[in-house]
Amino acid sequence: MTTTYFTILMKHLEQMQIEVASASETEVGAISVKPRDVVYDCNRFLYVRSGKGRLWALGKELELVPGTLCILLAGTPHRVAVDPGEVLNIQWCHFHASYGDRDIYRTLNLPISVWVENKSAVSQLFDRLIQELKKDQLTSRLRVKAIMLELVSMYLEELPKGIGKVYPTQELQKIDTVLQYIDEHMAENITVEELARQVYLHPNYFIVFFKAMLGYSPIQYVNHRRMETAKALLLQPECNVSDVAARVGMQIYYFSRMFKAHTGLTPSRYRKQSLGIAESGTDAEPGAGAEE
Structure with missing residues (x-):
């Protein structure tokens, strides 16, 4: 089943049309009121550059530490919280990805987050993505897509072993x-x-x-x-x-x-x-x- 899982995912990525709507870097500090769930009409990549916090999504609470790379699909309610005295530095991007009329990501039950060992490489990709989106050049869209595919590749390389065997659809x-x-x-x-x-x-x-x-x-x-x-x-x-x-x-x-x-x-x-x-x-x- 694992081979099938990655076969489907690779074919999807080869033919995927991807459009990045926005990207930036944000500092999140503790607030006195309970954070609310937010929902976006686009997919989100979140990467923790520094600091600590927590993410709630799909009924789960996840610890956010440097090296955490999250993918949140469109329509997923989620919220981020930081403990008093902590500051969370997050790099993020919002993107749309099309592949016919079937939601492949949900079919494959992709995990919300992975931990990447090569932290500087991921952070540099986000830096490049943010810079390319500010440019108005004919080649910028190609470079943006290349960066996104590299980010997706890094995410896939950190997927847990045996994924696709547990509760296959x-x-x-x-x-x-x-x-x-x-x-x-x-x-x-x-x-x-x-x-x-x-x-x-x-x-x-x-x-x-x-x-x-x-x-x-x-x-x-x-x-x-x-x-x-x-x-x-x-x-x-x-x-x-x-x-x-x-x-x-x-x-x-x-x-x-x-x-x-x-x-x-x-x-x-x-x-x-x-x-x-x-x-x-x-x-x-x-x-x-x-x-x-």
């Missing part, structure tokens, strides 16, 4: 079943009807469900997995190109064409370059058996 269980079936039957002719049958869904609904979760149609994903599997197999000395094509369920001519479209290289050339083998001859388009 029904959607995750279904996708896990389908992805396992694809990997176990890659050498066979895989159809949408057969995949839908694994999770007792009508093929038409299954296509919509699958694409919403992974960003690919089922057959696009099958072909993508075949190419990624082929790349790994080509690095094994005992596997020639014909063997690899058979193991991913494709005729060699069609396999070679699709592999070159996927990587820009024929299977033979990919193997030689990856293994550091000196090339000879030309990289001609192969016919049946021409890649041997």
